[in-house]
Amino acid sequence: MARPLLHDETLRRRLLDTAASRIAHDGAASVSLRSIAAAAGTSTTAVYSLFGGKAELLTAVLDDGFASFAASQQQAAAGGLEALGRAYRRWALDHPALYGLMFGGSLAGQVPCQPTPGAAEPSIAPLFAAVAAALPGASDDEIASMVGVVWGQVHGLVSLELTGAPAAGWSWDAAYDAALGQIGRSLGR
Amino acid sequence: MARPLLHDETLRRRLLDTAASRIAHDGAASVSLRSIAAAAGTSTTAVYSLFGGKAELLTAVLDDGFASFAASQQQAAAGGLEALGRAYRRWALDHPALYGLMFGGSLAGQVPCQPTPGAAEPSIAPLFAAVAAALPGASDDEIASMVGVVWGQVHGLVSLELTGAPAAGWSWDAAYDAALGQIGRSLGR
DNA sequence: CCACGTTACGTAACAGTGTTATGCAATACT
DNA sequence: AGTATTGCATAACACTGTTACGTAACGTGG
Structure with a gap:
């Protein structure tokens, strides 16, 4: 045979x-x-x-995107929280369609593909480590919540910028600077 | 004739x-x-x-959504920043598909409809007012940047929650509480 | 070395989509 | 009443993802 x-x-x-x-x-x-x-x-x-099928092909593209994104985050990890934040935005602005697929696709309910479970984890691992380093005495729950807060802040600003949201009266640069500064202040204290 | x-x-x-x-x-x-x-x-x-056409029908649905969302925000305006934040999340969780269309549709690049220009403005007007009230001596640019930061924080957490993001180790309730608390602290000071 | 069972993938069909040409009944003014 | 004009149903079109079918290429057992 x-x-x-x-x-x-x-x-x-x-x-x-x-x-x-x-x-x-x-x-x-x-x-x-x-x-x-x-x-x-x-x-x-x-x-x-x-x-x-098409969904699986898109999923494969998307998993590649997560790998590239995670590599970018891990490369920036040495620079601390602020470097992570800046690398996050830079990668998203450099790969807007991929970022939209990765984090906005299922939101719109439009794309019938979703990332392989666990594909996103290597991407936020550096953020986890940086938050844990900045809050030495914090409990696991506190650290985890803080990771959610920081991720939400960064993802929110980036995705609003990518959707072409109005930005009535401010620049995304300035808002991002202010957000990173505030994160640094509330974690570095 | x-x-x-x-x-x-x-x-x-x-x-x-x-x-x-x-x-x-x-x-x-x-x-x-x-x-x-x-x-x-x-x-x-x-x-x-x-x-x-279909795009215009979706746009009309979406504009209705913005009207409902703006009404919800204006109703919560009296309660200050925290009430605005909680109403924001509640509305989004109550209307997940609409919220995705409103803020994530064009991100995913899937839906060929985008909100009528200016449709989103009444929605963030209460937030603008609340931030301005919390920062009496701030310049217009500072206020605008802060609006972007707060909006980005709230939108980011809500949209991550709606996409069914992993949330490895934290609950969205806790992260949202922490974020609102941090916003209140950094603005109330 | 060669037939054979298995696979990769091109061809062509199918159901379903948004969009558009055509036609007819209903309307409001002259 | 007559008529120009509209609302919308019917049916076709181009396109989509998906799938049955058939054929060419392949690695292996004899």
Whole structure:
């Protein structure tokens, strides 16, 4: 009997890359499976063989995004809380479509894909460590709550900026500076 | 010559209401124009006559949502900053699909509708007033930045909670309490 | 070395989507 | 009453994700 042929890894990567670049260029909304397959020089059924469907392909793109995001956070970890915050915003502004998929997709209820459980954890691990270092005597619950507060603050400002929210009267730069300053003050005390 | 017949207002409202309830029930993603029209007892072309298309119908639903949200905020304005924050979260948790459309739809790049310019302003006006009252001597820029910070904090926590983000180790209740407490402390000082 | 069972994936069909051309009944003014 | 004009139902169109089918390529047992 015959042994099953392994999935073609180069085609898989090519599909992933063209999907990612097409999403980054046109937004996840208007990207069709057919256009991805055609741009990758294959047919739609290849996606079904290699991933299972459009949702799984998007999930794979999204997991790649989480990996890149986590790497960016870990690289900034040495600089402390403020560096983490600035790297967070920079990555999001550099990958707006990916960030939207990662954190806003299921919010809008539009994309039928959600990150693999646990995919986001390496991304916030550096933040956890930084908060724990800044609050030496705090309990685990206090630290965890503070992580939620800081993450919420940073994510909120970034996602409002990305949606093109009005920003009536302020600049996102200034608001972000003020938020980071306030976080530093309330944690550094 | 004949005078044009005014648009049928009852059909317009029925379409708006069934669209809103269907969005609240199934999420904005999986709601089709055909299903809305059928549930309203009419045909898809009625939507084109009355609104112009699906995007405009969604925009109308979304503007209704902003009106309801602004009313909720204005009602809570008397209670100060903390009441505003709690009303913000309560409204969002009560209308998750609408909140996602209002603030996360364009983030995900999935919904081709965006709020009418200026529709969000009445919603944050009470927050503006409360921040200005809490910082009597502050400049306009400082007040505006602070509004951005507070809005970002509240929106970030609420939207993370709505996306079903991991919340590894903390409860959203506790994080929200901590955030509101911190806002009160940094503004009340 | 070669047939064979298994797989990768192109072709073509299907159901469902938003949108649009066509046509008819209802309307309000002359 | 007659008529120009509108509201909206019917049906077609282009497009989407998904799936049955068929074919070419492959690794292995003989």
